[in-house]
Amino acid sequence: MTATVIDGQAFAATVREKVAAHVARLKEENGITPGLAVVLVGEDPASQVYVRSKHKQTVEAGMASFEFKRDADLTEAELLALIAKLNADPKVHGILVQLPLPPHLDSDLVINSIDPAKDVDGFHISNVGLLGTGQKAMVPCTPLGCLMLLRAQHGSLSGMNAVVIGRSNIVGKPMANLLLGESCTVTIAHSRTRDLPGVVRQADIVVAAVGRPEMVKGDWIKPGATVIDVGINRVPRGEKTALVGDVDFASAAEVAGAITPVPRGVGPMTIACLLANTVTACCRAHGLPEPEGLTA
Ligand code: GUN
Numbered sequence: 001m002t003a004t005v006i007d008g009q010a011f012a013a014t015v016r017e018k019v020a021a022h023v024a025r026l027k028e029e030n031g032i033t034p035g036l037a038v039v040l041v042g043e044d045p046a047s048q049v050y051v052r053s054k055h056k057q058t059v060e061a062g063m064a065s066f067e068f069k070r071d072a073d074l075t076e077a078e079l080l081a082l083i084a085k086l087n088a089d090p091k092v093h094g095i096l097v098q099l100p101l102p103p104h105l106d107s108d109l110v111i112n113s114i115d116p117a118k119d120v121d122g123f124h125i126s127n128v129g130l131l132g133t134g135q136k137a138m139v140p141c142t143p144l145g146c147l148m149l150l151r152a153q154h155g156s157l158s159g160m161n162a163v164v165i166g167r168s169n170i171v172g173k174p175m176a177n178l179l180l181g182e183s184c185t186v187t188i189a190h191s192r193t194r195d196l197p198g199v200v201r202q203a204d205i206v207v208a209a210v211g212r213p214e215m216v217k218g219d220w221i222k223p224g225a226t227v228i229d230v231g232i233n234r235v236p237r238g239e240k241t242a243l244v245g246d247v248d249f250a251s252a253a254e255v256a257g258a259i260t261p262v263p264r265g266v267g268p269m270t271i272a273c274l275l276a277n278t279v280t281a282c283c284r285a286h287g288l289p290e291p292e293g294l295t296a
Contacts, residue, residue: 002253008145011152019275019279020061026279026288033064034278035064035091035094036054036093036120037094037096041070041074042102047098054274061275064091068086070082079097080109080113087113094118096120097121117284118281120278121141122277123140131177140171141269141270143174144178146266147182149260150205158182158184160204163207166188172207196220197217205226206226213231213246216246216252217248218251218254218255226257228265231245276294
């Protein structure tokens with residue numbers, strides 16, 4: 001293997017330490033405790049695991065964590081009323097509604113009812129628009145985490161060719177906008193892209209976010225490129241299952257200059273960036289300086 005393996009787990013720990021240090025300062029100097037409210041509707045097991053992790057890490061960073069667990073038959077009116085209450089609560093600086101919502105609830109309507117200043121997921125249409133026009137936004141957590149890893153690896157990304165594979169609203173599109181903001185030349189590739197291997201071979205930076213296990217092969221990678229693997233796919237492996245990314249790690253690591261593994265790559269950065277966004281939202285709400293190195 002020739003590539004540097006980017007340790008997302010260790011990097012996420014440094015982000016959490018910076019968040020905790022900023023939280024401690026806010027408490028001491030301003031008497032403010034940043035607060036994150038997480039709303040979970042229904043019993044989706046994966047969502048329950050995420051929400052538990054978010055709660056634990058929020059508390060460990062010294063912030064207030066408010067959890068609202070509701071049954072799957074919650075009405076849209078009840079959910080909108082809860083969000084209105086959280087929008088008005090000065091102790092709550094960040095609001096996250098765990099997705100997916102049960103099918104009778106309109107996710108777009110619900111997300112767009114969150115105060116954009118408290119939208120720590122960066123999913124509200126105003127934040128999408130602010131990011132797309134290069135203005136100060138709340139930035140979705142996973143792409144923000146990828147950007148932090150890329151900046152740590154390269155410093156300036158200016159002029160680099162970046163290929164983002166995947167066009168989701170949660171990762172692909174905001175990632176492309178962030179990379180444009182760093183003055184990369186950006187291509188968004190997807191399932192209909194012609195000659196995907198040929199497109200990826202042009203990239204100095206590859207961000208794979210398609211949800212297809214080990215799709216990106218080593219011979220698609222330009223020698224020395226940086227590969228960021230956002231995929232988390234559970235696949236059968238002998239008698240058991242294994243977690244793999246969207247990149248065939250073994251072959252890609254022979255060619256890339258640097259690569260994130262799965263697990264312990266991008267994954268841990270998502271919650272670390274959620275904490276970072278909560279502190280940022282708190283500082284903005286109070287007109288205080290934003291934490292350095294924790295924003296886009
Ligand atoms: N479900 C899976 N990932 C996420 C996320 O980043 N934010 C929200 N709100 N729901 C999710």
